[in-house]
Amino acid sequence: MPDLRILLADNPGKRVLLLGNEAxxxxxxxxxxxxxxxxxxxxxxxxxxxxxxxxADAGIYMEYSVNEIVAAEVAGGAANSGVRALTAMKHxxxxxxxxxxxxxxxxxxxxxxxxxxxxxxxxxxSQNEQDNRFYALLANLPCLEPSDPxxxxxxTISAVEISEKLELPVLLRTTTRISHARxxxxxxxxxxxxxxxxxxxxxxxxxMVPANSRPKHPVLLRSMEKAKEISETSPYNKITRKGKxxxxxxxxxxxxxxxxxxxxNLLGLDVSIMKLxxxxxxxxxFIGEFLKGHAKxxxxxxxxxxxxxxxxxIAKDYAPNIKIYGKIGNSYFPRDGELSTRIVAVGLAKIxxxxxxxxxxxxxxxxxxxxxxxxxxxxxxxxGCPHRASFYVMKRVAGEKAxxxxxxxxxxxxxxxxxRTGDILTCMGSSIGAAQGISKATDAxxxxxxxxxxxFHAGIPGLINAVYNNNKIIVTVLDNLTTAMTGHxxxxxxxxxxxxxxxxxxxxxxxxxxxGVKYVKVVNPFNLREAETVLKEALQHSGPxxxxxxxxxxxxxxxxxxxxxxxxxxxxxxDKCTNCMVCIKLLGCPALIFDEEKVGISETLCNACGxxxxxCPYNAIExxxxx
Amino acid sequence: xEEFNVVLAGVGGQGILLAAEILGTAAVKEGLNVRVSEIxxxxxxxxxxxxxxxxxxxxxxxxxxxxxxxxxxGFEPFETLRNLKFASEKTLxxxxxxxxxxxxxxxxxxxxxxxxxxxxxxxxxxxxxxxxDAPRLAKKAGSTLTQNxxxxxxxxxxxxxxxxxxxxxxxxxxxIPAKFLDVNVKAFRLGYDFVKKVKx
Numbered sequence: 001m002p003d004l005r006i007l008l009a010d011n012p013g014k015r016v017l018l019l020g021n022e023a024x025x026x027x028x029x030x031x032x033x034x035x036x037x038x039x040x041x042x043x044x045x046x047x048x049x050x051x052x053x054x055x056a057d058a059g060i061y062m063e064y065s066v067n068e069i070v071a072a073e074v075a076g077g078a079a080n081s082g083v084r085a086l087t088a089m090k091h092x093x094x095x096x097x098x099x100x101x102x103x104x105x106x107x108x109x110x111x112x113x114x115x116x117x118x119x120x121x122x123x124x125x126s127q128n129e130q131d132n133r134f135y136a137l138l139a140n141l142p143c144l145e146p147s148d149p150x151x152x153x154x155x156t157i158s159a160v161e162i163s164e165k166l167e168l169p170v171l172l173r174t175t176t177r178i179s180h181a182r183x184x185x186x187x188x189x190x191x192x193x194x195x196x197x198x199x200x201x202x203x204x205x206x207x208m209v210p211a212n213s214r215p216k217h218p219v220l221l222r223s224m225e226k227a228k229e230i231s232e233t234s235p236y237n238k239i240t241r242k243g244k245x246x247x248x249x250x251x252x253x254x255x256x257x258x259x260x261x262x263x264x265n266l267l268g269l270d271v272s273i274m275k276l277x278x279x280x281x282x283x284x285x286f287i288g289e290f291l292k293g294h295a296k297x298x299x300x301x302x303x304x305x306x307x308x309x310x311x312x313x314i315a316k317d318y319a320p321n322i323k324i325y326g327k328i329g330n331s332y333f334p335r336d337g338e339l340s341t342r343i344v345a346v347g348l349a350k351i352x353x354x355x356x357x358x359x360x361x362x363x364x365x366x367x368x369x370x371x372x373x374x375x376x377x378x379x380x381x382x383x384g385c386p387h388r389a390s391f392y393v394m395k396r397v398a399g400e401k402a403x404x405x406x407x408x409x410x411x412x413x414x415x416x417x418x419x420r421t422g423d424i425l426t427c428m429g430s431s432i433g434a435a436q437g438i439s440k441a442t443d444a445x446x447x448x449x450x451x452x453x454x455x456f457h458a459g460i461p462g463l464i465n466a467v468y469n470n471n472k473i474i475v476t477v478l479d480n481l482t483t484a485m486t487g488h489x490x491x492x493x494x495x496x497x498x499x500x501x502x503x504x505x506x507x508x509x510x511x512x513x514x515x516g517v518k519y520v521k522v523v524n525p526f527n528l529r530e531a532e533t534v535l536k537e538a539l540q541h542s543g544p545x546x547x548x549x550x551x552x553x554x555x556x557x558x559x560x561x562x563x564x565x566x567x568x569x570x571x572x573x574x575d576k577c578t579n580c581m582v583c584i585k586l587l588g589c590p591a592l593i594f595d596e597e598k599v600g601i602s603e604t605l606c607n608a609c610g611x612x613x614x615x616c617p618y619n620a621i622e623x624x625x626x627x
Numbered sequence: 628x629e630e631f632n633v634v635l636a637g638v639g640g641q642g643i644l645l646a647a648e649i650l651g652t653a654a655v656k657e658g659l660n661v662r663v664s665e666i667x668x669x670x671x672x673x674x675x676x677x678x679x680x681x682x683x684x685x686x687x688x689x690x691x692x693x694x695x696x697x698x699x700x701g702f703e704p705f706e707t708l709r710n711l712k713f714a715s716e717k718t719l720x721x722x723x724x725x726x727x728x729x730x731x732x733x734x735x736x737x738x739x740x741x742x743x744x745x746x747x748x749x750x751x752x753x754x755x756x757x758x759x760d761a762p763r764l765a766k767k768a769g770s771t772l773t774q775n776x777x778x779x780x781x782x783x784x785x786x787x788x789x790x791x792x793x794x795x796x797x798x799x800x801x802x803i804p805a806k807f808l809d810v811n812v813k814a815f816r817l818g819y820d821f822v823k824k825v826k827x
Contacts, residue, residue, distance in 0.1 A: 017648070017655040019665070042667055124666055148662070148687075181689040182648065182663035184655050258687035265685065266692075341692045363694045367712040370748040374709055375731040377638065379674035418734070487667075584733055590673050594733045604771055605727075 004053040014187045020179040021046035023149035024088070024116060024172070027156025029058055031112070032191030033086050035078040036062045037071035038498075039457065040486035041090030042125040043179040044118035048088055049487060052498045060193050064489050064498040067428070067457040068093035072100050072115065076169070079113035080206065082197015084160055088116040091132045092427065096458070098135065104169055105139045106216040107206050108223070111197070112160030113169040115141075118179045121255075121302045121338035125485075127408065127427060129336070131303035136171045136280035140220050142227045143171040143280035144236065145254040149183040151277065155236065157188070162230060166223050171280075175302065177255040177338065228281040236277025237286055243272040248352065249294035251287065251311055253279050253301060256339050260300040263345035267354050271298075282310050288318030298351055299326035302339050325351050380413055383591035384554030384607025387411045387478050389525035391421040392587060392611065394447060394476065397535040402445040403438050407431035407459075409451035410485045410553075411478045418588045421449065429458025436462070436471040445539055448475045453483040453491040455508055460515065466544035467516040474538045475517075475546045477508050478525075480553040488556060512546040519545035526551060528614055554607045569608035569623055571601050576620035583612040583621070630683030631789050632691045633782075636710040637702025638727050639676045642775030645802065646700070647678040649779060652798035653790045654682050664689035675706055682789060698787055700778055702761075703727050704745045714752040721781050722749070723761035723774060757781060757822065764817040770807075773814035780818025784826075792819070 006016060007026045018026065024047045028036060036055070038048030048064065055062035065071035068089040075087035089097060094117045101115065117135070120126040136143035144159050146152040152174060159170040204212050231237060240261075243249070248271040252260040257275050264271050274290050276282065291297060291314065299308040308326040315322050325347075327335050332347040342360060349356050381388050391414045394404070406412055406422035407430065415422025424434055435448035450459050455477050466473055483489040490496040495505035512520045519541040521534045531549070538545040561568065571591075579599050584592045591605035592612060601612070601621070613621040633650065637643045647663050654661040664679045679691045694715045701707025701722040714720060726739050742758065749756050759781050761774040768777070776799065783792045796815065803811050 015655060015658075017651045017661065017663070045667070176666075177664065177689060180665045180667055182651050182661070182665070183689070184661060255688070258689075261687045262685075262692075340690060341688055358692070358694055360693055363712060363715075366751065367693075370708055370711050370751060374705060375729045375737075377673075377675040377705070377709075377729040377731075379639070380730060382673060581736070588730050588734065590727075590730055592733060593728050594736050595728070595739065597738075602727075 004050050005057060007050060008054055008058055009187065010190050012187055012189050015184050016187070017182050018149050018185045019046055019182050020146070020149045020152045020174060022050050023153040023185045024156050025050035026185065026187065027153040028086055030153070030188050030190055031157040031160040032084055032193040033112070033160065034060050034083040034193040034195045035075060035085040036060065036088070037065045037074045037085070038088040039065055039068045039071050039093055040483050040489040041093050042486055043120055043176040044088050044090045044093070044116060045486045045489070046179070047116060048498065049489065052500070055499055058193070059195065061195070062498045064491065066492060068097040069100050072097040072104070075113060076100065076104050076109065079109035079111045079169070080107070081199040082111055083194055084112040086114040086116065086156070088118070090126065091117050091119040091130055092126060092128065093117070094132055094135055096428065101169070102139050103208050103213070105141055105220055106208055106213055108167040109163065109169055110167065110200070112163040114156060114159040114163065114172050115169050116172045116174065119173060119175045119303070121175055124176050127425070129303060131306060132171070132173055133279055133306045134304065140224050141169055141171050141280070142166065142230070142278065143173055145173050145277055145279050146178055147254055147257045147275070147277070148178065149181060149185050151236070152178060153185050155277065158236070162227070165230070166227055168223055168227070175255050224281055228284065231278045231281050232283040232286055234278040234283065237283045238275055239272060239290065240275050241271065241273040243270045245270050246293055247295050248272070248298060249274065249290055249296070250298045250300055251276065251290070251307060252299070253277065253307060256300045256302045256344070259339050259341045259344040262341045263348050266341070266345050266357060267348055267352065269348060269352055269354065276307065279307065284314055287311060287314050291315055291319040291322050294322070296323045296325065296351070298348065299324065300333065300339070300344055304335060378416065380416065380588065380590055381410065382554050382607070383589050383605045384557070384609040385410070386480055386525050386549065386551035386554065386609070387414060388419065388587060388589065389528065389551070389609070389611050390476065390478055390531070390549040391419040392615070393525060393528055393531040394535060395419065395421055397532055398445050398447065398539065402447060403435070403442065404447050404449055405431045405435035405438060406449040407451065407454050409454050411449055411451055414449070416588070418585055428454055429462060432459050432462030432466065432473070432475055435473040436466055436469070439471055439473050446473045448473055450475065450477055452477060452479040452481065452493050452508060456492050456506070460511065463512065463517065463544070463546070464515050470543050472542065473544050475544065477546065477548045479508060479548050479550040481550070482553050482556055484553045484555070488553070508548050509546070517544055517546045519543070522548040522550055524551050525549040526609060526611065554609065558607050570603050570606040571608055571610065571613060571621050571623050573599055573601055574620050574622060576618050578618055578620070580617065582617055583615055586615055587612060630681060630686050632696050633680045633698045633700060633788070634691055634696045634710055634713045635678045635680070635700045635702070636706040637676055638706060639674050641676070641702045642772065643676050643678050643702060646775040646779055647680050649795060649798045649802055650680045650788070650790070652802060653794040656794045656797055657790055660684055660686055662686050662689035675709060677710060698782060700782060702775065702778065704742065705729065708745060708748055711749065711752050716753050718753045719755040719757070719785060719787055720749050720753055721757045721759065721778060721785070723759055723778060725762045725774060757785070759818065759821060764821065765814055768814035768817055769810040773811050776811045776814040777818035780815040781822050784819040784822035
């Protein structure tokens with residue numbers, strides 16, 4: 001990790017290696033944005049995290065908001081008060097923010113507002129792979145799509161300019177391969193951020209009651225006509241290669257563009273390539289003329305056929321007889337998963353009737369040979385993770401018959417064997433609502449499993465619903481005192497803000513009591529006996545109950561120990577061990593190994609939580625100081 | 628040089644992303660065009676992690692095409708095997724001996740295969756293989772956490788990477804906190820000397 005103050009360097013022309021998300025953070029500084037809000041979510045997290053590290057030095061305001069809609073509202077409020085703002089979220093975060101964003105398009109903004117959505121083709125760390133370009137279409141918002149870190153920075157600045165020209169928020173859409181790709185970025189000039197402005201009252205513009213909204217809709221549509229003019233001459237929409245024969249033209253954007261260029265090179269294809277960086281509204285004339293100049297058009301894009309639908313509509317007016325290859329009707333490229341140079345090359349080869357210079361089948365066959373029986377290595381709960389103790393004790397008390405409705409966060413990994421404490425998972429906060437439906441419909445003991453940050457994000461309305469309707473569920477809040485999965489960001493329960501200020505902690509147990517829950521307990525999950533008692537009581541309770549399992553994330557504990565130079569502990573198997581395998585079979589801890597016919601513990605992985613020692617029937621595990 | 632591709636593969640927590648960032652930063656220091664791909668979040672929790680570094684004027688995508696890795700830097704034997712699809716007979720495989728048994732293997736009470744078995748599978752793709760006892764060298768340097776930098780030292784010494792060793796050391800100094808720098812430079816040297824000794 002570099003010192004992120006590198007993002008503040010007043011050194012135009014300097015060339016540095018930046019992650020796409022860090023490049024957006026640099027764009028924020030160069031654009032003079034004064035307010036940055038976010039709710040962490042992969043692959044968007046490092047935008048907020050980078051700004052959090054440098055906000056005080058940059059003299060700007062940054063916050064980790066409680067969820068994405070609040071983040072968007074805070075940014076929107078600032079952008080209507082004379083301050084440039086940006087809010088960053090993962091693609092599904094925009095679902096949460098969408099209620100606000102859809103109508104924000106009507107009120108518009110006075111100062112630049114950028115909404116970053118980081119999409120996740122291939123679901124590397126997400127519950128779906130929705131294509132958020134359709135939000136631009138749905139809400140009538142201009143949309144920019146970078147293809148590398150340099151463009152990610154440049155487009156952040158352009159998004160602010162377009163936003164102020166049109167008085168509309170602008171969507172900046174990245175994907176995992178943009179946000180989490182590193183590339184050289186050349187710095188531009190810094191703009192001093194304006195931090196204070198004025199909120200100018202204007203009821204007709206800002207108060208969206210029906211009488212005011214109705215006339216705002218045509219205003220928005222007219223703004224989008226202006227946006228189309230911007231798109232027609234945007235430097236981000238360009239022809240990057242001119243083919244000789246005019247037979248083939250490729251239209252592409254974002255990460256797909258990179259694959260298209262490399263695949264065309266690989267095949268030695270004579271082709272023109274159009275790169276689209278402003279993808280809503282699309283430059284109709286510019287695309288139309290491109291179509292006219294070619295016999296066949298190939299649309300290369302990831303996920304939904306968003307460009308293809310538009311290109312086909314444009315073709316009706318400009319080149320009705322042109323042949324268009326893509327995903328609709330003729331599936332040359334998949335609509336699911338992420339693309340790769342290989343997938344695009346295979347598609348292009350098929351369309352152009354060319355032979356691939358690499359025989360992928362031979363590689364596949366050879367690879368199948370060596371990878372057969374290779375054990376999988378999915379993500380798992382870390383050694384020493386307190387969630388493992390929570391799951392172990394829940395399972396011990398309530399068994400297989402109970403239903404475990406889980407949520408978004410590290411604890412979703414509890415669904416895997418041997419813990420198997422995750423029976424249903426959909427989206428942020430869904431555990432609590434879904435549990436109530438299951439409980440009503442089945443009378444089975446039903447648990448909602450939700451993390452601390454997720455509880456604040458989307459758990460509270462569901463909890464109030466359980467109290468109001470007296471739905472008997474046990475809400476277990478797995479409180480590891482951080483937003484662990486996305487990189488240990490603070491949240492309202494941690495007492496620390498994005499500006500690194502100490503504030504009063506919002507206590508989950510007090511929130512639960514305030515919601516009217518009658519049975520609320522806080523317990524350390526490593527205290528198995530107490531945890532067991534509390535769970536048994538909750539099962540007997542007639543209404544909804546809340547148990548906060550509180551113990552810090554193991555990674556935070558180990559980092560803190562290392563930082564302090566404190567002694568490192570690990571567990572050790574003694575000669576009392578009978579190799580009964582109980583620890584391995586019940587806990588599935590990655591530090592527990594089976595080597596040379598014996599159960600052992602990896603010194604490097606063990607975080608000395610002692611859970612295995614607690615479950616060992618032979619008292620054969622002890623904790624020792626290392627080195 | 629048209630393009631130079633390194634695939635770094637291992638287990639979340641082994642410092643793979645940092646190693647990739649060091650290489651990428653060193654490339655930028657030399658004015659080269661570079662792309663690095665990373666996977667964060669869910670995939671890091673003890674799961675398989677792959678990062679790629681691509682250097683060259685005509686490089687656009689951050690990801691590597693099957694069979695096109697110049698170097699496969701394996702931080703762990705299973706993960707080296709899992710990424711052999713990027714290798715061809717021209718590829719140099721550098722593999723650490725650090726075995727991290729996946730929980731699936733442990734649960735089935737199956738032993739981790741011997742290095743010999745792993746080697747044979749790699750030989751079906753390429754004969755260019757360097758096996759490094761990275762855990763031992765890292766420990767010798769002063770911290771088992773420096774295995775990633777040991778492997779970078781090995782890579783630098785092979786002369787395969789089109790970046791000067793000084794640039795890698797510069798990048799190291801930029802990216803590693805001052806108080807851990809000495810032990811990391813030592814780890815780099817131990818990896819570097821390991822290859823030089825074998826060669827001579």
